[in-house]
Amino acid sequence: MKLKLDKKDFKPFLQSLIEEYDLFAPVQLVEGVSVFKKIDHPDEVDLSTPNPQKPAKELFFPQSETMFRYEKAGKKNQMTSMEEVKRERILFGARPCDIEAISMLEKVFVGEGDTDVYFLEKRKKTTIMGLGCNHPLSTCFCSSAGGDPFLRAGSDLFFVDLGEAYFVELLTEKGMAFHKNKFFKEADPKDLTLVKEFEEKAFEKVGYAIPVEGIEKRLDLMGESSFWDRIHEKCIGCRICTYLCPTCHCFDIVDEGEHQRGQRVRNWDSCLSPLYSLETSGHNPRPTCRERTRQRLMHKFNYFPKNFGQVACVGCGRCILYCPVHFDIRQAIIWTSPKRPKRFGGGTI
Amino acid sequence: MEERSKAIQDRIRDKAKELLSKKAVDLIIGFGEWTLPLRTTPIFIRSPEGVDRLIWNSFCENNLATYLHKFAQFKVGLVVKGCDARSIIALSLEKRFKPDQLFLIGVPCQRMVDRRKVKRAVKGEILRAYEQGDQIIVEGEDFKKALDRNNFLYPSCQVCTHRTPSQVNALVGDPVEESPLTETHPEIMEFEKESPEERWRFFEKESSRCIRCYACREVCPMCYCNECFVDSSNPKWIDKGPSPSDLEFYHIVRAYHQTGRCSGCGACERACPMEIRLTYLTQKLNLDVKELFDFETGIDKETLPPLSTYEMEDKQEFIK
Numbered sequence: 001m002k003l004k005l006d007k008k009d010f011k012p013f014l015q016s017l018i019e020e021y022d023l024f025a026p027v028q029l030v031e032g033v034s035v036f037k038k039i040d041h042p043d044e045v046d047l048s049t050p051n052p053q054k055p056a057k058e059l060f061f062p063q064s065e066t067m068f069r070y071e072k073a074g075k076k077n078q079m080t081s082m083e084e085v086k087r088e089r090i091l092f093g094a095r096p097c098d099i100e101a102i103s104m105l106e107k108v109f110v111g112e113g114d115t116d117v118y119f120l121e122k123r124k125k126t127t128i129m130g131l132g133c134n135h136p137l138s139t140c141f142c143s144s145a146g147g148d149p150f151l152r153a154g155s156d157l158f159f160v161d162l163g164e165a166y167f168v169e170l171l172t173e174k175g176m177a178f179h180k181n182k183f184f185k186e187a188d189p190k191d192l193t194l195v196k197e198f199e200e201k202a203f204e205k206v207g208y209a210i211p212v213e214g215i216e217k218r219l220d221l222m223g224e225s226s227f228w229d230r231i232h233e234k235c236i237g238c239r240i241c242t243y244l245c246p247t248c249h250c251f252d253i254v255d256e257g258e259h260q261r262g263q264r265v266r267n268w269d270s271c272l273s274p275l276y277s278l279e280t281s282g283h284n285p286r287p288t289c290r291e292r293t294r295q296r297l298m299h300k301f302n303y304f305p306k307n308f309g310q311v312a313c314v315g316c317g318r319c320i321l322y323c324p325v326h327f328d329i330r331q332a333i334i335w336t337s338p339k340r341p342k343r344f345g346g347g348t349i
Numbered sequence: 350m351e352e353r354s355k356a357i358q359d360r361i362r363d364k365a366k367e368l369l370s371k372k373a374v375d376l377i378i379g380f381g382e383w384t385l386p387l388r389t390t391p392i393f394i395r396s397p398e399g400v401d402r403l404i405w406n407s408f409c410e411n412n413l414a415t416y417l418h419k420f421a422q423f424k425v426g427l428v429v430k431g432c433d434a435r436s437i438i439a440l441s442l443e444k445r446f447k448p449d450q451l452f453l454i455g456v457p458c459q460r461m462v463d464r465r466k467v468k469r470a471v472k473g474e475i476l477r478a479y480e481q482g483d484q485i486i487v488e489g490e491d492f493k494k495a496l497d498r499n500n501f502l503y504p505s506c507q508v509c510t511h512r513t514p515s516q517v518n519a520l521v522g523d524p525v526e527e528s529p530l531t532e533t534h535p536e537i538m539e540f541e542k543e544s545p546e547e548r549w550r551f552f553e554k555e556s557s558r559c560i561r562c563y564a565c566r567e568v569c570p571m572c573y574c575n576e577c578f579v580d581s582s583n584p585k586w587i588d589k590g591p592s593p594s595d596l597e598f599y600h601i602v603r604a605y606h607q608t609g610r611c612s613g614c615g616a617c618e619r620a621c622p623m624e625i626r627l628t629y630l631t632q633k634l635n636l637d638v639k640e641l642f643d644f645e646t647g648i649d650k651e652t653l654p655p656l657s658t659y660e661m662e663d664k665q666e667f668i669k
Contacts, residue, residue, distance in 0.1 A: 029558055032465060033624050053622055054560065063560065064590030137474055139385070234391045236415060238564035240622050256588050267589045273563075275580050289419065324564050324620035325411060326383050326390035 001170040003184040004191055005159075010166065013183040014042035017090055021127075024059050025092040026052045036091070047093050047161075050137055051316055055246035056098040057105060059091055060122045063243070064267045067118065067253070071261040082263075083117045089126040093159075095133045096151035097142050097316040101246030102128070103154045107308045108249055118266075127174045130155030134198045136205045139317030141330055144210035147314055149202040162194050210330045211337035212301075212311055218336045219302040231332055232293035234325045239270035241319035241327070242296065247304075247312040250276070271295045297332060350407070350459060350498065351480040353522070357456055358405040360521035361428055364454050365400040368426045374452050378416050379428035380409040386478040386487075387464040391416065403428070407462040407480055407498060412436060412616040414570035417446055424450055430458040432505070432614035434514030435647025436570040439610050442653055445573065455517030457525040460506035465624065467501050470494070499530070505615030505628050507531045516650060536629040537636070552597070552630075558623040559596045561589075565617035565627055566603065571610045578602060604630040609638045609654030612647045 005013055017023045018039060025045045027037040034052040036059055039045055071078045109119035133149035142148055152158050156175035160167040167187055170176050242248040252269035256262055269276055277286040286292050304312035320328050365377040381392035381402045389408050394400055413427055414436040434455055462485060468475060477488040484495045508531055513524040540548060566572040578586045579599055588595050611631045618627040638644050641664060642655040
């Protein structure tokens with residue numbers, strides 16, 4: 001169903017959502033730094049940057065999450081599971097790359113037989129309102145990674161900023177529940193033309209080809225390649241690329257508290273940290289940055305495709321933008337391939 | 350500026366070629382161009398043919414001294430600015446490497462350009478950037494703008510008084526004048542005007558954005574403990590999640606561990622993806638150490654930092 005929302009109605013629309021749901025949207029923390037956060041007032045929403053630093057994955061897989069609490073009262077042990085989401089939620093303003101990543105995480109956390117209740121509960125109770133990406137950055141390469149700046153898959157409602165109004169598509173059952181929303185109007189044919197124009201422009205921007213296709217097979221033969229000896233050199237082993245990655249999903253479970261009461265918590269973890277693979281004996285099967293960098297790339301482009309049939313990268317470009325030593329994952333992908341594009345991005349190779 | 354940089358770049362390449370040709374070093378670690386504008390990237394050159402990839406400009410913001418830990422088993426030729434060379438001296442006092450293991454190619458630094466500040470000065474994405482005289486020219490899809498580079502320098506670079514690296518093996522440029530552009534770190538001046546409550550609120554707000562990626566720790570040449578206190582599980586000093594008290598604890602202890610060891614290079618702040626202000630803490634500690642002990646990090650190769658040593662004359666007013 002194709003509708004539109006006038007910009008003058010945008011804030012009242014958000015306000016109406018806040019009244020009924022827990023609304024999550026991009027919020028600027030300081031100039032240039034934003035995250036997805038629960039919104040108390042429509043003015044907090046900031047859509048000026050293409051992607052917040054932290055991806056929308058944290059609404060489903062938070063950086064730190066209490067799984068259950070335990071308490072010992074006399075001879076009784078009491079455990080309280082913490083997965084329940086009390087209020088229905090809306091994620092507004094996530095871009096197609098982040099939403100595609102949420103679908104990937106779903107494959108991991110909501111598998112056959114072994115479902116993660118914490119992820120599932122959040123996913124079930126969330127309606128996703130995606131936002132088309134009119135202005136992809138030069139670091140974006142979603143088209144090469146199997147997505148595109150206007151990919152609808154994963155969104156329940158899809159918004160496109162037309163300047164004066166938002167074009168709105170209702171895509172799923174959850175989305176159709178909004179068809180009687182008082183702020184939505186019927187879209188005109190000329191709105192559709194505008195959407196097409198924005199799409200074409202954005203597609204052109206991300207149109208350069210990074211050779212992601214076939215990477216799984218190429219990496220099959222590269223386990224002990226000298227490629228790994230060089231590629232890790234500049235990596236300093238921080239966790240930025242994994243924490244800010246919308247598809248990275250490793251975690252570490254710890255018990256916090258004491259004998260009488262406490263909680264079990266799971267926190268994001270990163271394969272780039274030496275601690276990640278350190279065994280109790282003191283042995284570390286991934287002793288250097290070389291093995292850890294290999295793990296990061298292999299998981300994304302070899303193991304994940306083997307398990308789930310797609311690469312664990314959506315081409316959002318965060319790891320390129322925020323790496324303190326300017327590691328460019330596109331270049332790493334290119335180096336695995338005989339097909340090499342002449343030039344991309346803003347600098348020179 | 351770009352002519353001076355070009356001359357320095359040529360001399361870096363010449364020196365690198367010479368060192369690699371006569372096998373005086375195993376590799377050269379310097380700066381190279383990469384895919385993003387306003388950035389450079391650390392590069393590792395092993396053959397004389399590769400030296401033309403080495404570059405020099407106002408975007409060489411990384412402190413390459415941090416790679417000495419990673420390449421500890423090699424003879425390394427390292428391109429260093431004034432602050433980076435000070436980190437090396439501080440590390441040598443902590444006996445982190447053998448003196449003959451290093452060849453320092455010192456560059457008298459022109460002060461580095463704050464890429465985030467530049468990005469904020471224009472609307473739209475910057476696709477190309479270069480220097481012209483004292484200006485930075487930035488270009489995007491539909492704009493071209495010239496910015497005065499002196500208005501876009503990192504805070505740590507504005508206050509720097511040791512731009513010419515000392516005690517290096519080769520200096521590849523004429524020494525520069527050492528007067529700072531601003532007397533005190535601009536944020537410290539602001540900070541000191543405030544009440545303790547306001548200061549706490551500022552610190553609280555900054556550290557609340559921390560995602561515990563530890564980039565500030567990893568880029569810092571002085572953070573090289575085999576096991577950082579945050580990673581220790583026995584004893585466990587700190588929980589692993591982003592609760593405010595844990596984040597604040599991390600940031601306070603990180604700063605304190607730098608006392609008398611920080612060269613003020615600002616790499617920690619540049620690395621932070623959440624743009625947390627960090628140098629107001631470390632620079633303030635640097636000022637305190639100077640005032641209390643008349644000590645500056647990485648100037649003198651013999652004197653240990655005040656917190657690593659003890660003398661009978663040390664001030665002890667804090668013992669009541």
